[in-house]
Amino acid sequence: MAQSATPDIAAARLQPQDIDRNFEDVKPVLDRKRAIVESSRCYFCYDAPCTEACPTSIDIPNFIRMISTDNVRGAAEKIFEQNILGGMCARVCPTEILCEDSCVRNTSEDKPVNIGALQRYATDRLMAQDGHPFQRQAPSGRKVAVVGGGPAGLSCAHRLAMLGHDVTIFEAHDKLGGLNEYGIAAYKTVDDFAQREVQWLMRIGGISAKTGTALGRDVTLEQLRRDYDAVFVGLGLAGVNALGLDGEEVANVQDAVDYIAKLRQAPDKSKLPVGRKVLVIGGGNTAIDIAIQSKRLGAEDVTLVYRRGPDQMSATWHEQEFAQVNGVKIKHWAKPVRLISHQGAVREVEFEYTQLDDQGRLTGTGETFALLCDVVFKAIGQKLVKDPVNGKAHESLDLANGKIVVNADMQTSLPNVWAGGDCVASGTDLTVQSVEDGKIAAIAIDRYLRRKNSK
Amino acid sequence: MADIRSNFVGIKSPNPFWLASAPPTDKEVNVVRAFKAGWGGVVWKTLGENPPVVNVSSRYGALHLNDSRMVGFNNIELISDRPLEINLQEIKKVKRDWPDRAMVVSLMVPCEEESWKRILPLVEETGADGIELNFGCPHGMSERGMGSAVGQVPEYVEMVARWCKQSTRMPVIVKLTPNVTDIRHPARAAKRGGADAVSLINTINSICSVDLDLMAPTPVVDGKGTHGGYCGPAVKPVALNMTAEIARDAETQGLPISAIGGIGNWRDAAEFMALGAGTAQVCTAAMHHGFKIVDDMISGLKNWMDEKGYATIEDFRGRAVPNVTDWKFLNINFKSIAKIDQDKCIKCGLCHIACEDTSHQAIAANRLEGKRRYEVIDEECVGCNLCSHVCPVPDCITMVSMETGKPYQNWTQDPRNPMRKAAE
Structure with missing residues (x-):
């Protein structure tokens, strides 16, 4: 396919209402009926594996039981006692590798209790009320x-x-x-x-x-x-890690975290410029997030390239699947080796296939391929x-x-x-x-x- | 294929599944729908004397357990609130159109012989197959000296049953109230009065819930509520016991029983039949799911009977009765202990905490290489069964009989029993 002379980067690739829809709540809060049904699936395990899997040790069976009895405030208090950002964690925790991964329902029926959604149900409801669930102790003077x-x-x-x-x-x-x-x-x-x-x-x-x-x-x-x-x-x-390749200090090679921050702060997302062909380098959540959000802003082709396999990606299997259903193409076992520029912009990236050698070290195979691009996002870690x-x-x-x-x-x-x-x-x-x-x-x-x- | 045709005190029906006397059997339109759906018979909703009673709004309360709706159900509805003539006309018409189905008519009139003598010929004239005397309803009508107010006094039960037997050719079924301390007494009275059969249980006196905003029992009628009749899956254990009590009582042994109480599927029905019941009456399950549930009842019962090699209901009816005994005759020397199938265990720990907190500290919560492992401490296990009930995985915890080497010995024979009769 013929490439335009300059990178194709433009705002409003989709209708504004479509962009709005693409950025609506990806997992809306449960209503009461759904919350009651879901909460009734919890077995109220003793010494619960989910609680053990939670970095903040939320007493999950207890808060779920409280939801099932309509004691939603009690449930939220239980959560916030351990995790004051329980509201955000309900939205962003990779529950599929934490509490929900350890749910005993996985063993018997392959479907854990939807703990994240229940946590959101409880925390959203309490946060919508006036006041605050905790009080300060007497001033220490410190x-x-x-x-x-x-x-x-x-x-x-x-x-x-x-x-x-x-x-x-x-x-x-x-x-x-x-x-x-x-x-x-x-x-x-x-x-x-x-x-x-x-x-x-x-x-x-x-x-x-x-x-x-x-x-x-x-x-x-x-x-x-x-x-x-x-x-x-x-x-x-x-700080953001660099690719370490010649020619990466150009406008269309960007740090994913910077773009994401801009996107989060943009009052009108249809004004954000987005590339037609987007390449994302990296295998973590930042890589996944920039890839999906580029797609949802209207990028035509988004390809995520990671130097190792799916199991080594720090993005969870759930995030990888979500990227794929959003139309992101994920290529494993390839690393960028050369940026091919034209008129001060990177237009193509050359990758080398990778593999593990006998000692388990990552090496290039010598074989290469190239991908066209309008924008390259670096998402290979922060420091x-x-x-x-x-x-x-x-x-x-x-x-x-x-x-x-x-x-x-x-x-x-x-x-x-x-x-x-x-x-x-x-x-x-x-x-x-x-x-x-x-x-x-x-x-x-x-x-x-x-x-x-x-x- | 098993034959599930029923002949209950001469009342024939293509299957033993009848709709109990209740709202589903109040009108021609409902009953015809039920017969089209395949029900073997109905007990028409209770007729009383004119003028008809008046009902209130609303009428039902329910016990829900999380996502399970109506595990218990209660009502404060009275008997049929339609004119007697309309009911009789419809009964006659439906029986004429559906001659192969059982048509039993439930009756409740004041406790006076004249009242019963007046209504019986009217019912007989419809061609109905039998009558059921409603001595059960614990709400409303009981305040007027009917329903459970009669059923709770064995002398009245006997007296009314006798009046009816003397005044009609139709088989008389006495419907018993469970709101008594010993169900055997009214059952014996019914038999003494000449009743052909008993049906049980009617509903249990109850308040289903309290509305904590209105501070009133449900169902709430303009700010107030009253006790109503409880039924649905939750009452089945009560009904099973009462059925067994009558089936194994020396005086009432062999008295035909039409079972009622939490029956919602073929298995429930089979359990009552194993305890001696001839037919199974259903109400709540139909009110919850509609008449189509009879499909499963018919096919499920037949399939189970085929599997077990029972050709007719009589082949298994009452088979569990000899195995219902008094506590004092249970084998004290029998021992079973819990066994956990570690391959099936999902590590929820419910067996451990139930045993640890509330029973015998007989299930250890171990960790094997960091993984949870719940293990029965055989020496501590008394075989109480609690763990197997709380375990959410079917067949994960089973109760295994232990060889004790000791012979059968019941409490009456046990040397530890201070009241033991010397077995010389």
Whole structure:
């Protein structure tokens, strides 16, 4: 097929109403009838495998039983006790590899209880009410700085506020929420849910936020350690990995995370330029999300290329299937080796087939193929921007493999600094794990502050 | 193919499945629909004296368990609220058009001989096959000295049964109320009065639920409610026991029984028949799902009978009766224990927690290489069965008989029984 002289990148490839429909809630909340039916499928297991599989240890059988008796508020309270971002987690958790994967119904009938949908039913209903389910303990007189207003920071801040401490969140972006606000596919969190959730969480009181304030630029770790009784670092991974190929610094080779953030913030998605032929390099959730969203914005061909096989993709089988039913073509076992440019734009990418050698290492086979493209998205992982925590400054946090080292309490190498979420060495890329990190850190910080008080 | 034709105290029907006296049998249109659907017979909704009763709105309450609707059901509807003549005309017409189906007419009139003598010839004239005396309804009519107000006094039961037997050629079936402490007494009274058969159970006095907003029992009639008659799947165990009590009582043994109470499928019916019942009456299941359920009842019963080699209902009717006994005659030396099929186990742990929290701490929750494994501690298991009931997987937990080497010994023979009669 003949290629246009310049990349075909245009907005409004679909009718605006079609784009709107493509970005509606991908899994709308259950109504009461469906929730009751689904909740009745739960066996109320003893020592439930689902609870064990949940990084935040939500007592799942108990909250589901409460739904079945119409005690929806009780159900939501059970969830929020363990996971204050239970609303977002109900939308974005890869339940197919966590709670639902461990559901005993899988053994007997291949269909787990739809735990995620039930969690959303309960949390949505409680969040729609006035007030807040938790109250603060008596003021401790202590102040904690939380750096980063993403899931880890929000979770930590909320728990600290509950325990009576005053919290200030320092957030580089204009809005709190982190990847909930700037990442995550739009159709998973519609109607400005991320901001509504932040506002709801802040109702606990005792939390203030300084947005547009970046660590290392507007404030330093040293200052925070001096001015606050404790510091929690939940920076996330702000850096993006490069392909390492010549010619990638051009306009039509983009970081998937940047485009996703733009898409999430766009008031009118039909104004977003999208390529006709889109290539996505990577195998994680970011790759899947940019591929599907490109397709839903009207890209004609979207091909995702990953250097290993389906089992090694960090995107779950469910996400891979969802990409495929959205018309994304997934090619495994190929890595990009050359960008072929024309007039300052990449028009073709050459890939080499890959395989595992005898030692299980990934190697190229020498055979290649090329794919035409109008846009290339890089989605091969993010990395910690080290400078603010491990730069030339006097005080720095120990790192390992480019991430912050923490102990079981999420405490860093500096005694009054804790860290959690994607930026720590144990970090997975799960929202729910970040929430747990923040919670564990808050409990440890609380212990530390009370020890200090008693001295 | 098994023959399921029924002859119950001379009342013949192509199958033993009758619709019980209730709303489904109140009018010609309903009954004709039922016969077209294949029902073997009906007991026409209870006729009373004119003027007809007046009913309220609404009339039904229900017990739902999550997604299972109407596991229990109750009503505060009275007897037929249509004029007697209309009912009689329709009964006559339907019986004429459907001669092979059983047409039994339910009756409830004041406890005076004249009232019964007046109505019986009218019913006889319709060509009906028999009558059922409604001594059961626990609501409304009982306040007027009828229904269960009669059924709860054995002397009245006997007296009215006798009046009817003396005044009609039709077979008389006495419908018993379960709202008594010992069902055998009214059953014996019915037999003494000459009744051809008993039918049971009528509904159980009940309040189905309380509306917590209105603070009133359901069904709510303008802010208030009243006790009603309970039926549906939940009452079947009560009905089975009462059927067995009558079937094995020395005085009433052999008295024909038309079973009622939570029957919704062929298996339910077969269970009642195993306890001696001749026909099976159905109401709630039909009110829940419509008349088509009789298809399964007919084909299911036949298929089961073929599988078991029973040619007619008489071949298995009453076969379970000898195995219903008093507790004191159960074998104290029999021992069974639970066995968990680890290949079927889905690791829900319900058996463990039920046993641990509420029974005998006889199922251990182990982990084998990190995987859950629930194991019976044989020495602790008393064979109570709880685990096998809570287990959601069919046949995963079974009760296995243990060889004890001890002979049959019941409580009356047991040396631990202080009341034991010396067996010299």
